[in-house]
Amino acid sequence: xxxxxxxxxxxxxxxxxxxxxxxxxxxxxxxxxLCGAMVAPRVGKKVAAVVKMAKKDENILQPMKDAxxxxxxxxxxxTTYSRVxxxxxxxxxxxxxxxxxxxxxxxxxxxxxxxxxxxxAGISDTEFDLALMKGLKSRGYSLSxxxxxxxxxxxxxxxxxxxxxxxxxxxxxxxMDKLKLDIVEAKILTGTDDLEKAGxxxxxxxxxxxxxxxxxxxxxxxKGKTYYEKFxxxxxxxRTGRGDTTFSAYLSWRLDHDVATSLKFAAALVSIKMETxxxxxxxxxxxxxxxxxxxxxxxxxxTAGSTPTSNAGPAAAATPCATRFAVTPASPVVxxxxxxxxxxxxxxxNERRASRTFPPFKNPAP
Numbered sequence: 376x377x378x379x380x381x382x383x384x385x386x387x388x389x390x391x392x393x394x395x396x397x398x399x400x401x402x403x404x405x406x407x408x409l410c411g412a413m414v415a416p417r418v419g420k421k422v423a424a425v426v427k428m429a430k431k432d433e434n435i436l437q438p439m440k441d442a443x444x445x446x447x448x449x450x451x452x453x454t455t456y457s458r459v460x461x462x463x464x465x466x467x468x469x470x471x472x473x474x475x476x477x478x479x480x481x482x483x484x485x486x487x488x489x490x491x492x493x494x495x496a497g498i499s500d501t502e503f504d505l506a507l508m509k510g511l512k513s514r515g516y517s518l519s520x521x522x523x524x525x526x527x528x529x530x531x532x533x534x535x536x537x538x539x540x541x542x543x544x545x546x547x548x549x550x551m552d553k554l555k556l557d558i559v560e561a562k563i564l565t566g567t568d569d570l571e572k573a574g575x576x577x578x579x580x581x582x583x584x585x586x587x588x589x590x591x592x593x594x595x596x597x598k599g600k601t602y603y604e605k606f607x608x609x610x611x612x613x614r615t616g617r618g619d620t621t622f623s624a625y626l627s628w629r630l631d632h633d634v635a636t637s638l639k640f641a642a643a644l645v646s647i648k649m650e651t652x653x654x655x656x657x658x659x660x661x662x663x664x665x666x667x668x669x670x671x672x673x674x675x676x677x678t679a680g681s682t683p684t685s686n687a688g689p690a691a692a693a694t695p696c697a698t699r700f701a702v703t704p705a706s707p708v709v710x711x712x713x714x715x716x717x718x719x720x721x722x723x724x725n726e727r728r729a730s731r732t733f734p735p736f737k738n739p740a741p
Contacts (some may be wrong), residue, residue: 378445380490381420381630382623383516384408386497386524387477388428388435389455393615393652396461403653404435405457407496407521410616411623413654414644416443418627418662423447425485427477427502429454438654449484451477457498459615466614467559467590471536473529476501482510492517492552492626496619497524499536505543512550519553521622526560538563549581553629555622558589570594571601584634586625588618593642595625597634604642607669608649620655621645643670 384407391405408424415422424439427449435454436446456475462468480502493516495503503524512518525541541547544564548554554577556564561573570587574596577585585596592605625641632640643665648655 377489378423379421380423380445380488382415382492382494382626383423383425383488383490384412384415384494384496384623385425385480385485385511386427386495386502387455388426388432389457389477389498390435391615392456392458392474394458394460395612396464398612401652404438405615406455407498407523407616407619409439410619410654411494411496412439412444413442413656414620414623415627417655417657418624418644418659420627420630423488423490425449425480425488427451427480427484429477447486447488449480453477455498455501461614465590466611466617467557471527473499473501473534473536476529479504480507482507485511487514490516491630492519494518494623494626495520495524497521499523499527499529500525501529505546508547508550517552519551519555519622519626520547521555521618522547522560522564523557523618526563540564545580548577551582553584553586553622553626554582555586555588555618557618558587561587570603571596574601586622586638588621593621593625593638593645595634595638600634602635602638604638604670606642606646606649607665608646610650613649613652615652616654617645617649620648624655639666639670 386408387406388404388408389406390402392400392402394400408426412422412424422443423445425447426436428451430448430450432454433448436448439446453475455473455477458472458474460470462470476499478501485507493511495508495518497503503520508518522541525544525547526538527536528539530537538559540563556573556577558568558570561570562568565573565576567573567576570589571594574585574587574594578596583598587594592603595602621641624644625637628640629637640662644655644657644662646669647657647661647665
């Protein structure tokens with residue numbers, strides 16, 4: 376009998392060269408797949424990772440294997456190599472360069488695994504195309520992706536990652552059961568950096584569940600309601616992988632819990648991760664402690680994975696938009712804002728902004 380997985384992550388494995396602001400550069404295995412796949416088994420999920428990379432580098436898959444992730448390698452000539460330069464103290468200001476790319480992943484490359492969810496975890500638009508997404512959707516998976524996989528495109532000469540609108544964004548969104556963005560991507564795709572307004576716009580494209588991160592916290596837009604939870608990290612030395620970790624924690628916990636509980640859990644977990652470079656290495660007990668100390672967790676929450684007895688009460692009621700994103704310290708759940716999408720909010724992006732599909736990528740000469 377074939378194995379059954381809760382979540383399968385698909386994308387490139389890569390080497391990340393991180394150059395922190397005022398800090399010492401370092402190179403380590405990375406990728407959205409690694410950051411995501413290292414979270415889910417630590418919170419009790421059965422996980423697979425389908426990665427495209429050079430077979431000669433497959434030793435960098437060992438941490439995932441050690442964590443209990445089943446890995447499936449799609450061979451390529453190169454392993455993706457990414458450079459991240461933080462040029463200011465603002466962790467959201469960074470320059471990314473894709474020095475090498477393993478290339479697009481085809482639907483025929485992806486094994487037909489038995490998996491509840493499939494998450495497309497890319498770092499640029501050199502990984503996925505519409506044919507792959509349509510093929511995966513036809514297999515019946517609950518599909519999700521991070522829009523960084525499409526908003527980030529690679530300049531043909533410098534290989535710097537540049538950000539621009541995506542011509543196929545609505546077609547992508549409507550295929551997804553869940554969608555992840557950060558504040559930069561939200562601004563490019565929707566024309567606004569107001570997190571709630573951006574969430575409403577993306578919701579109008581047909582995706583029912585949206586997460587948007589920024590340096591202070593994470594917002595969820597689900598079924599006409601907006602939820603928000605602040606981060607509690609004491610430093611940002613492990614900022615790289617913030618969004619990938621947040622979404623993986625949310626996706627994992629969301630399989631068994633409601634939106635508010637899952638968002639709180641994800642914010643607590645990624646706050647721990649951001650205090651140390653590399654993927655999340657903590658435990659459920661660590662997350663429970665952080666929830667209790669910094670995120671006002673419900674007293675009924677436990678590491679056994681049980682759902683709190685109730686999310687009812689004042690904190691679950693609609694909060695005026697004038698106070699949106701305010702989280703009451705004593706509240707058992709995140710603040711919730713109801714906001715009906717209006718015809719005005721469905722206008723997507725200034726059409727004069729350049730749109731892109733999926734450009735070809737050529738690796739630099741060795």
